[in-house]
Amino acid sequence: MFRVILAAECALLRESLVRLLTHGGFHVVAAVENLDQLVRAVTDLRPDVVITEVRLPPGRREEGPGPVMEVRRRFAQLPVLVVSPDVASAQAAQLLAGGRSGAGLGYLLKDRVGHVADFLDAVWRVTAGQTVVDPLVVRSLVAQHPLTRLTPAEREVLALVAEGLTDQAIAERLSLTEAAVVKHASSVFAKLDLRPAEGNRRVRAVLACLGQASLSSAV
Known part of the structure; x- marks a missing residue:
């Protein structure tokens, strides 16, 4: 216990x-x-x-x-x-x-x-x-981040990745194929210079990126 x-x-x-x-x-x-x-x-x-x-x-x-x-x-x-x-x-x-x-x-x-x-x-x-x-905190962080290089679909996927959802869960949430989610996620990582590590490391990398950007914009 x-x-x-x-x-x-x-x-x-x-x-x-x-x-x-x-x-x-x-x-x-x-x-x-x-x-x-x-x-x-x-x-x-x-x-x-x-x-x-x-x-x-x-x-x-x-x-x-x-x-x-x-x-x-x-x-x-x-x-x-x-x-x-x-x-x-x-x-x-x-x-x-x-x-x-x-x-x-x-x-x-x-x-x-x-x-x-x-x-x-x-x-x-x-x-x-x-x-x-x-999820509301994640969306607030994403909204404040200057994600000018990402498409709307990529921003949606990024928000759900940061919440910790699997590719399958994201696909179900957004009514996409799992292959499409993987493609969007790979594009997000490439545009934000993040290595697409799996599991919790991936979540931490995304949140760290968003957190640093939000801090910079808040100063």
Whole structure:
């Protein structure tokens, strides 16, 4: 059973997530409300995954995912799933651009927690080392990226690739053949100078590219 540390300022949110995670087969070893408690808990308990709000006290009103970046800095190999109240593209880009340690990383909107199956699936995937990003965040990042070299069809495929969908799933979503999806994806990688690595590495490469571009446009 995977051991989870949960960090959320709101007691109601903490209690709700503890119930969801326990029901989903996880063992919540600590539920904390601020960054200091989170760092101490991770240091003492060494969990398999951390689920945290994007901002925690102290300093929760500051721009940027400060608490999450601090946890990633101190515990680089620890899978982290971030829950955010809004899309906050610049914050998501900052976090994703720094997510190259090989550890699982996720960024979900709070509304997604209400979709219990999707939320639990995201926790399992992040714990297993995958990258999981809320579809609305992905679309926001893609919308801000100067993808002038891509066709509309290629942009659609890129957004779904970044969500982690397989070629078959993308083909079904867009009513294309799988061969057409592979052709579009290959063109995207070539135009963005990305090597078409498989699986999670491919997702990380795309998200890193989008995140860096979004950060540049936000400065």
